[in-house]
Amino acid sequence: MGDSSDNALSIWLEQAPLADLIAASGSLRDEGHGRSISYSRKVFIPLTHLCRDVCHYCAFAERPHAGRPAYLSPNEVLAVARAGAAAGCTEALFTLGDKPELRYRAAREALDALGYETTIDYLQAMCAVVLRETGLLPHANPGIMSRSEIAGLRTVSASQGIMLESLSARLCEPGGVHYGSPDKQPEARLETLRLAGELRVPFTTGILIGIGETRAERLEALFAIRDLHRGFGHVQEVIVQNFRAKAATKLAGAVEPDLDDLVWSIAAARLILGPAMNIQAPPNLSPGVYPRLIAAGINDWGGISPVTPDHVNPEAPWPAIEELAERTAAAGKLLAHRLPIYPSYARDLAGWSAPEVATQVRRLSDAEGLARGDDWAPGTKATPRMPPVHARSVDPAIVHIIARAQGGARLDAPEIVQLFAARDADCQRVVAAADELRRATSGDIVRYVVNRNINYTNICAYRCQFCAFSKGKTHEALRGAPYDLALDEIVRRAIEAWERGATEVCLQGGIHPSYTGETYLGICCAIKAAVPDMHIHAFSPLEVTQGAATLGMPVRSFLAKLKAAGLSTLPGTAAEILDDEVRAVICADKVTTAEWLDVASTAHGLGLRTTSTIMYGHIEHPLSWARHLLALRDLQIETGGFTEFVPLPFVHMEAPMYLKGAARRGPTFREAVLMHAVARLALHPHITNIQTSWVKMGPQGAAACLNAGANDLGGTLMNESISRAAGTEHGQEFPPEAMEDLIRSLGRTPEQRTTLYGSVPAERRATSLNAAALAPVVLTPPRKLIAAE
Structure with a gap:
C-alpha cells in the first residue's frame, strides 16, 4: 500500500x-x-x-x-x-x-x-x-x-x-x-x-x-x-x-x-x-x-x-x-x-x-473529441438531422446560463463552452431559448440581400491550410485554374448584377502578390463609375492590411481612401478563428487576432460598418469558439460597428489540411445549429442579426438554423466561388423566389434588405424577382506570374 x-x-x-x-x-x-x-x-x-x-x-x-x-x-x-x-x-x-x-x-x-x-x-x-x-x-x-x-x-x-x-x-x-x-x-x-x-x-x-x-x-x-x-x-x-x-x-x-x-x-x-x-x-x-x-x-x-x-x-x-x-x-x-x-x-x-x-x-470525431454521430457535413446533400431527445429534464446549470444570456449578461468562456457541449434535452433547450430570443429581438421577419459575389482573383501568396480556393505554387493540384479578372469583367459583372435587381456586390479574392492598394482603389472607382448606386461590400481585414502595407500608409488612412473611392462596408472574413493558438496552425502568415480586430475597429471608427464571421469545424475546439464570440461581443460594445454575425462551417472536401489528414470533416449538424443558437445568446443584445449560410448549410440546414436563433438568410450571391472550390454541392445562386419560398415554409415573413439592413426600393425588389439568366462568366487568365512560394 x-x-x-x-x-x-x-x-x-x-x-x-x-x-x-x-x-x-x-x-x-x-x-x-x-x-x-x-x-x-x-x-x-x-x-x-x-x-x-x-x-x-x-x-x-x-x-x-x-x-x-x-x-x-x-x-x-x-x-x-x-x-x-x-x-x-x-x-x-x-x-x-x-x-x-x-x-x-x-x-x-x-x-x-x-x-x-x-x-x-x-x-x-x-x-x-x-x-x-x-x-x-x-x-x-x-x-x-x-x-x-x-x-x-x-x-x-x-x-x-x-x-x-x-x-x-x-x-x-x-x-x-x-x-x-x-x-x-x-x-x-x-x-x-x-x-x-x-x-x-x-x-x-x-x-x-x-x-x-x-x-x-x-x-x-x-x-x-x-x-x-x-x-x-x-x-x-x-x-x-x-x-x-x-x-x-x-x-x-x-x-x-x-x-x-x-x-x-x-x-x-x-x-x-x-x-x-x-x-x-x-x-x-x-x-x-x-x-x-x-x-x-x-x-x-x-x-x-x-x-x-x-x-x-x-x-x-x-x-x-x-x-x-x-x-x-x-x-x-x-x-x-x-x-x-x-x-x-x-x-x-x-x-x-x-x-x-x-x-x-x-x-x-466532433469538436469535443466524441463520435460525430451523423453522416452530415457542410456542403454535402446528406439529410441533416438533430439527434433524438431522451432526457426528461434540462441541466439546471444550462437553465441558469440561458437566463443570464437572455438578460444581456456577458457570459464567461466556460459558460459558453458548456452551452456548446449541450446534448439531448439540454441542446433542445439551448436551441429553443435562442429562437425565443430571436423572436423577441427581430420578430418573425427573415431578411436577405440580393447581391453578387465577385472573387476577382484566386491567386494568393498566403498558405492558409483550410483554403481550397487560392492558387499558387503550393496549390496547383486543387480544382480550378488560376485566374485574375480584368477590370472590365469585374465591372461587367457589377452592371449585370444591378440589372438583375442586386443592391450589393461583395468583392473578395486571394492576396495576389502583384496587387497593391491601388488595385483595390481602382476596383471601387470603376464599379462606382459604372453603377453609382451599387453598394460595394468589399475587402477583408487581410486585404485591407496588405493594401495599406503596399502603399506604405497606416490602415486608417487606406480605409479612408477606400471609403472615398466608394467602399461602403467590409466583410468580416479572414477572421476564421480569433484564437492565435489555432491561427498559428491554419493560417500562420495571416493577420493575428489583434490585427483583425484592429482593422474592424478602425473601419467602424471611420463609419464603415462590417460583418463578423467565424469559420469553424476544422482543428479548433469549443473554447476557441467561446474566445471568438467574446472578442466580437467586446468590440461591438466598444464600436457598435458589426451589422451581423455569420457562422461559416468548414467545408472539408477539397481543403488542403483535410486532404493531409489534419482536420475534421467540418462541424456536426448539432454543432452547426448550436453555433447559431449560442451566438444568439452570447452576443445578445449587442449583435442582433445572426445569419445562416445556405451555401454551406444547404436549404434544409439553413431552415433549421432559422429556427435556432438566426434571422437572416444572407445573400443570393449569383456567383458563389469559394465554397464551390472547397467542394460544396449546393448551388452558386439562391434566387429571391426560392429564398422566399423557404422562409414562408417556416411560417416566417421574407423581406429583402440592403447591406445595412435598410428597406429595398420597390423597383429593386421587382427587378430581382424577374431576373434574366446570368451570362457566362469570363475567368481572365493570369496577366502576371505567380510569385514563387
Whole structure:
C-alpha cells in the first residue's frame, strides 16, 4: 500500500456505510463528467479463441478442434468489420487469447500458413486492414505484450488494453483461478501497463471482482493503476467487471458477487482514481440495475455492439443502444457516443496517436473529441438531422446560463463552452431559448440581400491550410485554374448584377502578390463609375492590411481612401478563428487576432460598418469558439460597428489540411445549429442579426438554423466561388423566389434588405424577382506570374 493518506482512504472505504461512499463517488463523477455517460459503438472481432492460459472462469478460450480454423481469416475479419461500419460502429474491438502459438502447434501452423510468426504480428496486420479498408478504429486486447509489440500495434490502433484483474499472487497458486496461466502473473501485467505508458498509448485496464480476491486486494490493484496513470497519464478507462459464472468452466457453480459488492467496487474505483478518470461497468453483466451503477460513480458503459455478441460473455446480450439511451436518461444522465480513444486523448493526437490513426480519429470525431454521430457535413446533400431527445429534464446549470444570456449578461468562456457541449434535452433547450430570443429581438421577419459575389482573383501568396480556393505554387493540384479578372469583367459583372435587381456586390479574392492598394482603389472607382448606386461590400481585414502595407500608409488612412473611392462596408472574413493558438496552425502568415480586430475597429471608427464571421469545424475546439464570440461581443460594445454575425462551417472536401489528414470533416449538424443558437445568446443584445449560410448549410440546414436563433438568410450571391472550390454541392445562386419560398415554409415573413439592413426600393425588389439568366462568366487568365512560394 502507499502512503498514510492511501491507508486512511483504504480504511474509510472498507468501513464507511455504502450510502456514504456512493454519495461521495457520484458527486466526484459529476464534477468530472457532468451529465454525460458515454459508450463506444463497436463490432467485436474474436481473432482467435486459442489461448495458452487456463483461467478457471473463462469460457472464451478454447482448445484446437479438428476442422475448425485457429484464426479468423482476413476475409472473415473484414466481413465482420464491414458489417459494423454499415451499422454505424466506430470501433473494431479485437479480442484474442494470450500467445496461443507458445502452447499449440495448431496455432503455429495456422500462423505460418497465414504468413506470420506470432499472433500479435497477425493482429497488427488485421488492425491495419480494418483501419484502411473500413475506417473503423481498432482497439486491441491481446494480453501481455513486449515493448516492440505495443509499439507496433500503436501504429494501427487507436487504443489498447489489458485487464489487470487482480494483484493477488494467491490467485496464481494451486487452487487459485489463475493457476496454470503464466500471463496472469501480476508483475507481468503491470509491466505491460507500464510500457504502454512509456509509449504513450491510450490504455484500458481494470479489475475483475469475485474471483477469490479480497476487498483489500481490489484496492491494492486500483492504487497501482492510479500510480501508473499519475506517472504517464495514459490510462483512459478503468473497467470494474463483475465475475459471472459460466457453464463448462471450473467456476460454473461459484457464487457471483452481489450488487452491493459491485457498487462498492465502483465507488472505490472512483474515489481512488478521481473525478477525471473514465470508470466503466459493462451493462450486459448487470441488467436491470443501471440506476445503481450510475449512482455508484460510473461515467461509461463500455463497448456496445449492434452487430456481434459479447464473445467473452456470450450468455449476456448487449442492451439495444436506444434502450440504453432511454434508461440512462431515466437516471438523469445523457448517453454520448465516443470513440475507442477518449476525448482528452483525441484532443491531443500528436501526443497519443500514430499519424494514420490520428487522421481517422479526426474524421470520425466532433469538436469535443466524441463520435460525430451523423453522416452530415457542410456542403454535402446528406439529410441533416438533430439527434433524438431522451432526457426528461434540462441541466439546471444550462437553465441558469440561458437566463443570464437572455438578460444581456456577458457570459464567461466556460459558460459558453458548456452551452456548446449541450446534448439531448439540454441542446433542445439551448436551441429553443435562442429562437425565443430571436423572436423577441427581430420578430418573425427573415431578411436577405440580393447581391453578387465577385472573387476577382484566386491567386494568393498566403498558405492558409483550410483554403481550397487560392492558387499558387503550393496549390496547383486543387480544382480550378488560376485566374485574375480584368477590370472590365469585374465591372461587367457589377452592371449585370444591378440589372438583375442586386443592391450589393461583395468583392473578395486571394492576396495576389502583384496587387497593391491601388488595385483595390481602382476596383471601387470603376464599379462606382459604372453603377453609382451599387453598394460595394468589399475587402477583408487581410486585404485591407496588405493594401495599406503596399502603399506604405497606416490602415486608417487606406480605409479612408477606400471609403472615398466608394467602399461602403467590409466583410468580416479572414477572421476564421480569433484564437492565435489555432491561427498559428491554419493560417500562420495571416493577420493575428489583434490585427483583425484592429482593422474592424478602425473601419467602424471611420463609419464603415462590417460583418463578423467565424469559420469553424476544422482543428479548433469549443473554447476557441467561446474566445471568438467574446472578442466580437467586446468590440461591438466598444464600436457598435458589426451589422451581423455569420457562422461559416468548414467545408472539408477539397481543403488542403483535410486532404493531409489534419482536420475534421467540418462541424456536426448539432454543432452547426448550436453555433447559431449560442451566438444568439452570447452576443445578445449587442449583435442582433445572426445569419445562416445556405451555401454551406444547404436549404434544409439553413431552415433549421432559422429556427435556432438566426434571422437572416444572407445573400443570393449569383456567383458563389469559394465554397464551390472547397467542394460544396449546393448551388452558386439562391434566387429571391426560392429564398422566399423557404422562409414562408417556416411560417416566417421574407423581406429583402440592403447591406445595412435598410428597406429595398420597390423597383429593386421587382427587378430581382424577374431576373434574366446570368451570362457566362469570363475567368481572365493570369496577366502576371505567380510569385514563387
